[in-house]
Amino acid sequence: MKLNYFTYICLVLICMSCKNEPYEEIPSSQVGEFQNVLLDFTIPSNFPPLMYDIENNPPTETGFELGRRLFYEGRLASDNVVACGFCHIQEFAFTHHTHIVSHGVDGAIGSRNAQPLHNLAFKSEFTWDGAAGHLDLQPIIPITAEVEMNETFSNIIAKLQSHPDYPTLFQEAFENGEINAENILKALSQFMIMMVSSNSKYDKFRRNEGNITLTPNEMQGMELFQQKCTSCHAGELFTDGSYRNNGLAIDSQYNDIGRARVTGLTEDNYKFKVPNLRNIEVTFPYMHDGRFATLEDVLEHYRNGITDYDNLDNSLRQTNGVLGIPMTDEEKDRIIDFLKTLTDTDFIFDQRFSEF
Ligand code: HEC
Ligand code: HEC
Incomplete structure (x- = not known):
């Protein structure tokens, strides 16, 4: 995926220049159907602190x-078809179901598996290699990438300006009412930061809600997961x-x-972001390239499929030099039982995030 660095830098500057917009000055516009009222954003009690600077774009x-x-x-998109929601499908926690790597305009094939979209307000770096350092900047990558949406902001702005609804929608949403790159990106972020997935069986168990208990198998799986996986998939978002x-x-x-694509360091070769494992049951296929x-295949990889590298993570090298995480078949099944408790159907079927 190619990143247009010029656009990227322009947008960094735009975003920096609007950092000081005070939270209180958001107008309570009454134009049209919607009122510009602040939405309630609550951090789930078992979650880490917010990373998105929400006061700059509430x-x-x-x-x-x-x-x-x-x-x-x-x-x-340049073909007027490949929307964000084309590759990020809600029922599969906003991944591209069945697509090993994603497909963009004119069937162009990317090289990576679409990531799930949830709990993005709690992240500070985005994509599998961390190429985007702010959620407001992330969509520039798919919008401008040839193999994804292959479009330019000036074309998009022209298309939206001549649309019957968008001029009013931008007027209602932003004080200056302008259809520009900054407002397009801010609106996308407002939508994406509200996508909080925190109502899985596991969450309810953690928060002691409504007598939810894990079955003995799930419980055993959680203990095994804690022993074998949390050196990387740590904390309530299952990534460090x-x-x-x-x-x-x-x-x-x-x-x-x-990661080396971003840092240029050979020591970062073949390193990828430790992914969040929430809703993992529905986000197949797995890994950056699907x-x-x-x-089962993922667990078998950790048990028996590890390839050695100079920078292979130490937690995958046992003290006797053998590679991999030792697990019996039964232990693998228990870990999968636990991973399935991370599925949040409230989120996956939440009407607020659906297309219609
Ligand atoms: C052609 C398919 C495709 C389209 C269209 C697409 N994405 Fe993605 N998205 C991906 C892929 C693939 C990745 C992983 C990219 C990488 O690692 O380089 C991704 C990653 C992301 C991430 C990073 C998630 C994380 O946890 O780091 C966000 C946010 C995102 N996309 C939002 C969007 C938005 C917003 C749009 C529309 C403007 C969009 N995507 C359009 C395929 C797509
Ligand atoms: C050394 C750190 C590390 C350990 C230990 C580890 N993982 Fe991972 N895990 C990763 C990284 C990094 C990726 C992404 C790799 C990629 O796509 O290139 C990943 C990917 C995954 C995925 C695929 C996620 C997706 O969205 O495609 C699953 C599922 C997973 N790990 C489960 C586990 C389980 C279960 C364990 C324990 C048995 C475990 N991992 C142990 C680092 C680790």
């Missing part, structure tokens, strides 16, 4: 609604936010070097 009813429209808007080499064999088709179809 989600409002109208901003969120505009963001939702834009997320499902084909006009953001680091980039690691988890021993996947080099993929000769793409030879994706991961190489594993099932969770």
Whole structure:
């Protein structure tokens, strides 16, 4: 995926120049159907602190609604079809179901598996290699990438300006009412930061809600997971936010070097962001290139499939030099039982985030 660095830098500057917009000055616009009222954003009690600077772009009813429209808007792409929601499908926690790597305009094939979208307000770096350092900047990558939406902001702005609804929607959502790159990105972020997934069985158990208990198998799986996986998939978001080499064999088709594409450091070769495991049951296929179809395949990789590298993560090298995480078949099944408790159907079927 190619990043247009000029656009990227311009947008960094735009975003920096609007950092000081005070929270209180958000107008309570009454234009049209929606009122520009602030939406309630509550941090779930078992979650880490917020990373998104929400006071600079607080989600409002109208901003969120505009963001939702834009997320499902084909006009953001050169073929007027490939919307964000084309690759990020809600029922699969906003991943591209069945697509090993994502497909963009004219069937162009990308090299990575679409990431799930949830709890983005709690992250500070985005994509598998951390190429985007702010959520407001992340959509520039898919919008401008040839293999994704292959579009320019000036074309998008022209298309939205001549649309019957968008001029009013932007008027309602933003004080200056302008259809520009900054407001497009802010609206998308308002929509995406509201996508909090925190109502899985596991969450309810953690928060002691309504007598929810884990079954003995799930409980045993949680203990095994804590012993074997939390050196990387740590905390309530199941990632420590680091980039690691988890021993996947080099993929000769793409030879994706991961984090090193961003840092230029050979020590970062083949390191990828430790992914969040929430809703993992529905986000198959797995890994940055979608190489594993099932969770069984993923667990088998950790047990028996580790490829050695100089920078292979130490937690995948046992003291006797053997590679991998030792697990019996039964232990693998228990871990999968636990991973399935992370599925949040409230989120997956939440009407607020759906296209219609
Ligand atoms: C052609 C398919 C495709 C389209 C269209 C697309 N994405 Fe993505 N998205 C991906 C892929 C693939 C990744 C992983 C990219 C990478 O690691 O380089 C991703 C990653 C992301 C991430 C990072 C998630 C994280 O946890 O780090 C966000 C946010 C995101 N997309 C939002 C959007 C938005 C907003 C749009 C519309 C403007 C969009 N995407 C359009 C495929 C797509
Ligand atoms: C050394 C750190 C590390 C350890 C230990 C580890 N993982 Fe991972 N895990 C990663 C990284 C990094 C990725 C992403 C790799 C990639 O796509 O290139 C990943 C990917 C995954 C995925 C795929 C996620 C997706 O969205 O595609 C699953 C599922 C997973 N790990 C489960 C586990 C389980 C279960 C354990 C314990 C048995 C475990 N991991 C142990 C670092 C680790």
